[in-house]
Structure formats: structure tokens, C-alpha cells
Amino acid sequence: MQPTHQRRSLKLKSSEDLRSAISYFNQAVKIDPKYGEAYNGLGSAFGQAGQLNQAVSCWEKALDCDSSLTEPLFNLGLAHRALGNKGQALSYRIRYKNQHSHKLNPEEKKKLEALLAELQKQSFQSNR
Numbered sequence: 001m002q003p004t005h006q007r008r009s010l011k012l013k014s015s016e017d018l019r020s021a022i023s024y025f026n027q028a029v030k031i032d033p034k035y036g037e038a039y040n041g042l043g044s045a046f047g048q049a050g051q052l053n054q055a056v057s058c059w060e061k062a063l064d065c066d067s068s069l070t071e072p073l074f075n076l077g078l079a080h081r082a083l084g085n086k087g088q089a090l091s092y093r094i095r096y097k098n099q100h101s102h103k104l105n106p107e108e109k110k111k112l113e114a115l116l117a118e119l120q121k122q123s124f125q126s127n128r
Contacts, residue, residue, distance in 0.1 A: 018049045019049075021045040022042060022045045025041045025042035025045060027048065028042075028107050029042065036061075036062040036065035036072075037062070037066070037067060038061070039058045039059070039061045040072045042058045043057075043058030043061075043072065046077075047079060049103065052079050052082060052083055055075070056076060056079050056080070059072040059079070060072075060076070073100075074092075076089075077089050077093040081119070090092050093112075093116055096112075097112055
């Protein structure tokens with residue numbers, strides 16, 4: 001069962017009321033500073049608001065709180081790719097694959113492998 005603040009913030013986030021979602025997620029992490037899912041949600045709200053550096057910080061905090069979470073790994077891969085940090089994007093995507101691939105269907109695994117191959121290629125080319 002999700003705490004009230006997280007349920008309410010998820011509803012707000014889906015209705016594009018990002019400032020309110022950020023406020024509710026902030027309240028949730030103040031109540032429970034070790035709640036990784038709330039940091040992940042806060043990061044997602046910041047990401048949707050275009051505040052990628054704050055989003056990255058929240059997703060990293062989510063992993064500090066709960067290293068078993070896979071969504072922050074996926075999100076960090078996207079964010080670092082958008083920020084031009086191809087090496088970090090690749091690193092997070094590999095971690096995501098290692099922790100989550102057993103849950104993916106064959107089509108999702110194929111897409112993830114293709115994405116990883118593209119990131120490896122881009123990372124190699126930028127290191128030349």
C-alpha cells in the first residue's frame with residue numbers, strides 16, 4: 001500500500017500538475033527520508049518539468065535508499081543520455097538490464113539489447 005502522499009502525487013503527476021506533485025513527493029520524503037519510491041517519483045516529476053539535474057539527484061537518492069529499485073536505473077539512463085553523458089547512460093542501462101532483464105518479455109529484451117548496442121557504439125565513438 002502506497003502512503004497517501006505518494007498516491008496523491010502520482011495522480012497529480014499524471015494530470016500535469018507537476019508543482020503539486022513535487023510538493024507532495026517532497027512531503028513524502030520528509031516523512032520517510034529512506035523511501036526510495038518517493039525519491040523516484042520526485043525525480044520523475046522533476047524530469048517531466050525539464051529539470052534533469054534535479055531529477056538525476058533524486059533518482060540517485062532513490063537508489064541510495066533502495067538499491068533493488070530498477071525504475072531509477074532506467075530513468076538515469078534516459079537522463080544521462082539526454083544530458084550527453086553517454087558513458088553514464090550506458091552504465092545505468094547495463095545495471096538496469098542486469099537487475100531487470102529476467103522480468104522482460106522477449107520483445108522488450110530485444111529492444112533493450114538494441115539500445116545498449118547503440119549506446120555502446122555512441123560511447124565508443126565519443127571516446128575516440
